[in-house]
Amino acid sequence: MNKKYLIRFLKAKHRGAYTLLTEIYSEVISEVGPAMALDIIHDDLLKEAGEEIPLNYTSLAHAIKKYKRKTKANAKSNSGKWEFLDAHELTEKQLGPGKFKLPHSEAGKGKEGKSKAS
DSSP states (O other), rough: HHHHHHHHHHHHHHHHHHHHHHTTTHHHHHHHHHHHHHHHHHHHHHHHHHHOOOOOHHHHHHHHHHHHHHHHHHHHHHHHHOOOOGGGGGTTTTTTTTOOOOOOOOOOOOOTTTTTTT
């Protein structure tokens, strides 16, 4: 997206301007904190527009928090998907269908489990 349209959108104070700002500068936002991101974005927009563009720290911080929450939720939902495989698709590390291993329990190995002959 061209930054001149973003600048015009910010000057008009439309709703969702900071959400759009966080999506455009997502690489900057994910690497640094909100205060430093505000300075970097402000300098970049100042260089592009040639004039002062007022940015509100609180609005940007809320938009960053919302953006990070949204991207974190998307990452969780994609990583936790179930994978259903047939028997011939299983790797060597996996057991065949209907077979399972029980974990070794530590029960009976404590003081009560030792013989009294020793």
